[in-house]
Amino acid sequence: MTKPLVSVQDLTIRFRTDEGLVTAVEDVAFDIAPGEVLGLVGESGSGKSVTAKALMRLNAGNTRYDPASRIVLNLPEGEVDVLGLKRERDMMVVRGGAISMIFQEPMASFAPAITVGEQMVEQLLIHTSLTRAAARDLSIEMLARVGIPEPARRFGQYAFEFSGGMRQRAMIAMALSTRPRLLIADEPTTALDVTIQAQVLDLMKDLVREFGMAILFITHDLGVIAQTADRVAVMYLGRIVEKGPVRQVIRAPAHPYTLGLLNALPRLDDLDAELTPVPGDIPSPLERPHGCVFHTRCPVAIARCREEVPPNSVQPGGRQVACHLVAAEAPAEAVG
Amino acid sequence: MTPPVIDARDLSVRYTIGHGLLTPKVHLNAVDGVSLRIERGNFFGLVGESGSGKTTLGRALLRAAPISGGEVIYQDSEVRYDLRSLAKPQLKDYRKRAQLIFQDPYAALSPRMTVRDIIAEPLEVMGLTASREETDARVREIAAKCRLNLEHLRRFPHAFSGGQRQRISIARALVSGPRFVVADESVAALDVSIQADVLNLLKAIQRDMGISFLFISHDLSVVAHVCDHVAVMYLGRLVESAPTRALFSRPRHPYTSALLSAIPSLDPDDRGSAEKLEGEIPSPTAPPPGCKFHTRCRFARERCRVEVPALREIGPEHVTACHFAEEFDFTRAHGPAHAGAAGG
Incomplete structure (x- = not known):
């Protein structure tokens, strides 16, 4: 088996603020193989952009990476420990070198003059x-x-x-x-009309094939993920709650949050389906729930979810789910 | 039969760019001869790409954009207004009857006002209540409808999430008791889980209060779920308008079909089957002659380049502006991009 291009392990990111240390990302782990498209889905505040920026060390000065956090790039020239880079000059190996990034608002990325x-x-x-x-x-x-x-x-x-x-x-x-070996695309089509989005997504798919690079595709749109990604990781409040092959995750979501996202989505194949919101609001990062971060909004939470962080259970097909109920029983029922 | 709440005929909004002193005067038809009827109590969807004129049309119906041509009649159970010729007191009254919900719930609310004051402001400005007690009672009533509690009313907007803020914006728009509400991309800035909540709230308001909505959106899947009737705009013109089901099951204009096809399918195995619309929407200052869509239409023929297609009836309440609506099956070429999807 070839080494992954990117390997993220135990990534925990906190920000020092006036109100104390705020945890934005907690125990996040994923690999991206060369030429692979990994989708990172989540709502605002889920920590997906912060995670992506960590790969290029683009987070602000008040960022603290926990000592156990590791981000490793396996380049032909050798292994790069991204979080261990000290000098600005060394970071150029990563920034604009091995990794390029495109953003939601291209106007902000070009100097106007x-x-x-x-x-x-x-x-x-x-x-x-x-x-x-x-x-x-x-x-x-x-x-x-x-x-x-x-x-x-x-x-x-x-x-x-x-x-x-x-x-x-x-x-x-x-x-x-x-x-670059890796392209980080942070909501690259969110500001575009659907017709233009379709053109840009097509272009990106062609380029992946042609250049053989990997993409970390950040979006809140599960449709865009279904169209582009090989694997997908679903984030909620700084944690990856479910990750696996895109077909498995979208067709038969196992984590209650993934299921909730899909049930909230207006779908064209069933116009009569009720739109079911995920109950409640995303908690403030200052009041991170104990145990499973999703338990305050989870319709099937049990007492254990309030106390214990659920472990990642690995399922056949390679999917990983962080849910006590999934670990204990069969996968949650599919949507639809 | 009750008359429609909005009956627009040949409505145009035209702006002039440049002063004509050094640069030639350029006219821009943001809305170009649009006719539509919004039936009372209807949830009417308006879709199109950026630059299609949907926001300008919404504003014109609220008399917030200048109407340069055509006629718009507003009618509810009490009044009938010709929007082009409203006297000042009538316009003031119309402001009470027709309201707007904005897209960005972060920009729409003053950070220095409590939620109670934000919701009460229209009542005070319009002088709709006689006393503070009456204002408070009205604010509490409308806040409850929008699922905001008394505790919320004392706080400032910064303490609220996007979904809650949008509920505050909705309460503010509804407090004057409007009969017609324009919701311009009102869920576009929200996460899907919250979007569903706000959409359900808007539908409940339509049902319970009998308010007619013009729901402007670029998101066709959202429109498909909440709207009774949908109109599609392209470069200032209405190209198709139909009951939601008819429009989505069988679009009768190639632009509608292309829009539907561009929605990313939730089925990972349905990749690349979508028909791709080439190019971009042309500049409204130099619209193509004939059918404005012909430059991007793969069905276009000679006639489309010279003759402007009229909006004509093609089914029950279903109108299209395509010369060849009968001849081509626009959906056939790209397969069921909007049908097949995941599911267990």
Whole structure:
């Protein structure tokens, strides 16, 4: 078996705030194989973005990683212990080198007063040994590759002259021009119209195949996950409650939270289905529930859930579920 | 038969860009000759991509965007207004009868006001209550309908989650007793689990209070679940309008069909079967001639490039603006992208 490209173990992230230490991510573990698309799903505040940013050490200065936390990148050049990196210069191996990231709002990722082309060239000069002329050629080629018409003209334009969909394409072009091993895509299509989203998702799938890179795909949209991911991890309040192959998790969710998310989703295959909200609100990170983090909203919680953190039980097919009830009994009933 | 709450005929909203001094004057038809009827008590959905004019249309129906052409009649059991020619006192009265719920529950609420004051403000501004006691009673009544308790009313918005904030916005919109409410992307900023809760609340309000809704959304699966009737806009024009079931089971306009097909299917084995719409929505300052959709339509023929298709009836309450609605089966080419999905 080949080594995973990324291996995250016991990742616990806390933020120092005026109100004390706030736990954003707790005991998170996952691997991403080379060329694999891992979907990370969860609501706002579930810690999915914080987890992703940790891979590039992009979290703010008040971030504390617990000593046991490990993020390891297995690159051809050797193993990189991401959380052990000390100097800014060393982090360049990761940032824009082995890993690139694209965001929900591409406007915020482009400097408004520098042309799109100039920014693409700049990062290539930093991360590769290309000459300026070669970097320019590669950038224009990448713009063409992501389906931007008249790439040479677009190269000289500013981000505000691009439409939302074009900006997202340009950002993908920029992120991929350095040939990263892993692309982190944080809600890359959330701000786009469905028709444009479909185009961008198609493009991303093509590029994965062509470049053989892995993707960590962060989204709240289970439909987008079903269309793109090989495996999926569901996060709630900083913990992964369920992870496994995308078919298994979406077709037959085992954790009550995953089931709740699917039942809340309006589905086009059953217009008469009631929309069932997950009861209650997500608790404040300052008041993390004891035991299972989901027990305050869980319709099937038992006394044990209030006290004990559920262990990960591994099921046939490779799915892992952190639920006392699943560990004790057969998997929860499927949705639908 | 009761007359519709909104009856718009050939409604246009046109903006002029540029002053014409150094740059040529450019006209932009944000809403271009739209006719629609919203029946009383209906949950009417309006969908389309960004730039399709759906928000502007919603605003025009609230008299919050200038109506440049056509006619809009508002009618409830008490009054009948021609929205283009409202005198000041009538407009004031209309503000009470027609309300808006915004998209972003974080931006819509003043952080310096308590929830009670936020909900009470419209009553005070419009002078709808005579005393503080009456105001309080009314606020409590509407808050209860939106599942906010007395404890909530004393707090400030920052103490609430997105879903609770949206319930506060809804309470504020309902406090003046409107008969017609425009909900513009009111669940777009919410997580799915909370979205379901707010949608259920809006449906309960429609049922219990008999309020008519114009529900503007880019999310077709949400619209499919809550709306009785759906209209689809493209570049300022209405391209199709039908009862929800008819629209989703058999769209009669290629744009509607493409929109449906673009929704990511929950079935991991149904990848890539969707029909992809090429390109992007053209600029509204330079709309294509003929059918505005022809530049992206894979069924387009010569006639589409020259002749603007009229909106015509094709089934019960079902209208479409496509020359070839009878000739092509728009859904056939891409298979059941919106049918098959997970399930146990």
